[in-house]
Amino acid sequence: MRPSRRVTSLRRKFVRTPGSKTKKVFAKKKNKKPVCAECKKPLHGRKEGAKTKRRPERPYPELCSSCSRKKIIQKIKEKF
Numbered sequence: 001m002r003p004s005r006r007v008t009s010l011r012r013k014f015v016r017t018p019g020s021k022t023k024k025v026f027a028k029k030k031n032k033k034p035v036c037a038e039c040k041k042p043l044h045g046r047k048e049g050a051k052t053k054r055r056p057e058r059p060y061p062e063l064c065s066s067c068s069r070k071k072i073i074q075k076i077k078e079k080f
Helices: 065-079
Strands: 010-016 022-028
Touching: none
Parallel strands: none
Antiparallel strands: 010 022
């Protein structure tokens, strides 16, 4: 095994070759689904691993809609 492949950022995948041998292939890990920063619920409408694509244009894009609504109301109440 090459030392450059001996890292935890790559996952090991076993593939069967046409010569009926099993070979270890190194592939990138799949990204996890994005979750809300407060309640840890999965965010809807966001692809796995898409950090910039399909990000909501509203304030607090890292929160789900209910948590962002609570946060906005809390900020308004702090002003008055």
